[in-house]
Amino acid sequence: MNEPLILAAILILAAGTFSLRVAGPLMRARFELSERTRQLLSTAAIVLLAALVATATFTAGHTHAGIARPLGVLVGGLLAWRRAPFVLVVVAAAATAAGLRLLGVP
Numbered sequence: 001m002n003e004p005l006i007l008a009a010i011l012i013l014a015a016g017t018f019s020l021r022v023a024g025p026l027m028r029a030r031f032e033l034s035e036r037t038r039q040l041l042s043t044a045a046i047v048l049l050a051a052l053v054a055t056a057t058f059t060a061g062h063t064h065a066g067i068a069r070p071l072g073v074l075v076g077g078l079l080a081w082r083r084a085p086f087v088l089v090v091v092a093a094a095a096t097a098a099g100l101r102l103l104g105v106p
Contacts, residue, residue, distance in 0.1 A: 066106030072097030 033041075057073045058065055076093030084092075 068097045068100035068105050071100060 053073070057070050060066075060069070072093040072095075075096040076089045079089045079092055080086075
């Protein structure tokens with residue numbers, strides 16, 4: 001591909017992304033969602049996030065991630081639930097997974 005075509009593609013994608021970002025606040029005043037719809041959207045966001053966490057926790061590519069990563073995520077999740085500082089959550093989760101792998105746990 002040549003550079004002008006790549007630049008045009010980038011500009012088109014940037015304009016589309018900006019348009020989608022601006023559309024939400026501009027259209028909010030025109031539509032009124034029912035309380036049931038708001039609850040469903042909130043639940044859908046939580047379910048989507050949980051699915052993303054589960055996928056990232058238990059798989060590595062197309063294979064099982066082993067047990068060290070899920071245990072690290074568990075430690076991080078427990079610390080986050082106990083409202084520990086974010087840096088501590090991340091470091092403890094990483095240290096747990098790294099420590100277990102150092103001990104030979106997959």
